[in-house]
Amino acid sequence: xxxxxxxxxxxxxxxxxxxxxxxxxxxxxxxxxxxxxxxxxxxxxxxxxxxxxxxxxxxxxxxxxxxxxxxxxxxxxxxxxxxxxxxxxxxxxxxxxxxxxxxxxxxxxxxxxxxxxxxxxxxxxxxxxxxxxxxxxxxx
Amino acid sequence: xxxxxxxxxxxxxxxxxxxxxxxxxxxxxxxxxxxxxxxxxxxxxxxxxxxxxxxxxxxxxxxxxxxxxxxxxxxxxxxxxxxxxxxxxxxxxxxxxxxxxxxxxxxxxxxxxxxxxxxx
Numbered sequence: 001x002x003x004x005x006x007x008x009x010x011x012x013x014x015x016x017x018x019x020x021x022x023x024x025x026x027x028x029x030x031x032x033x034x035x036x037x038x039x040x041x042x043x044x045x046x047x048x049x050x051x052x053x054x055x056x057x058x059x060x061x062x063x064x065x066x067x068x069x070x071x072x073x074x075x076x077x078x079x080x081x082x083x084x085x086x087x088x089x090x091x092x093x094x095x096x097x098x099x100x101x102x103x104x105x106x107x108x109x110x111x112x113x114x115x116x117x118x119x120x121x122x123x124x125x126x127x128x129x130x131x132x133x134x135x136x137x138x139x140x
Numbered sequence: 141x142x143x144x145x146x147x148x149x150x151x152x153x154x155x156x157x158x159x160x161x162x163x164x165x166x167x168x169x170x171x172x173x174x175x176x177x178x179x180x181x182x183x184x185x186x187x188x189x190x191x192x193x194x195x196x197x198x199x200x201x202x203x204x205x206x207x208x209x210x211x212x213x214x215x216x217x218x219x220x221x222x223x224x225x226x227x228x229x230x231x232x233x234x235x236x237x238x239x240x241x242x243x244x245x246x247x248x249x250x251x252x253x254x255x256x257x258x259x260x
Contacts, residue, residue: 016163038222049195
């Protein structure tokens with residue numbers, strides 16, 4: 001059973017720093033749930049896509065992320081100012097075009113949906129606040 | 141991320157090491173563009189040392205596949221780690237891009253495509 005753990009990071013909205021934040025999230029999740037690689041990997045993938053999306057679309061210079069771990073789940077929260085962007089809307093996996101060619105982009109939100117168990121969004125006090133929850137396997 | 145390169149007959153084997161993510165995709169794109177410019181058309185991407193790949197990384201592979209196909213070439217990916225394999229599977233990229241279990245199988249797969257294309 002994983003002990004409760006929390007991680008808080010505030011950093012400039014930059015792709016290179018997203019890499020560092022993802023690494024920190026990965027390390028803590030792996031420590032907590034070494035038996036459930038897939039859940040850890042899924043949470044990190046979704047968190048990474050959410051942070052990249054925020055860097056690309058919010059226009060805000062800074063973001064805050066928080067990771068909370070209990071014995072059943074990993075909860076990733078992200079808070080960032082700037083323009084409102086709701087990633088919980090329609091997020092359909094891109095389809096090949098008429099020639100069978102796959103598009104080069106547009107997968108991020110669909111991957112978040114695919115990899116996460118619960119997603120919530122609100123825009124409050126000028127901030128986009130996103131919550132992603134991934135449950136872990138019991139008794140593995 | 142860094143990318144090591146080797147030649148096996150007429151196939152260029154790219155060995156990226158690290159994470160294929162938004163902050164590093166330009167390196168792969170540039171590498172493939174340079175290869176096409178120098179008329180190398182057959183590329184195997186050995187992904188055994190890609191620990192993590194996000195949607196931007198996938199996009200860069202799809203772009204490389206399109207560029208090489210447009211140049212009458214072939215791209216294949218080999219030795220995907222589990223997380224990377226999952227991204228290929230859920231996006232159905234594995235139905236469009238040639239994927240092999242190992243580098244040797246990837247080389248064989250490209251050789252077969254070369255024979256189909258050139259008849260030699």
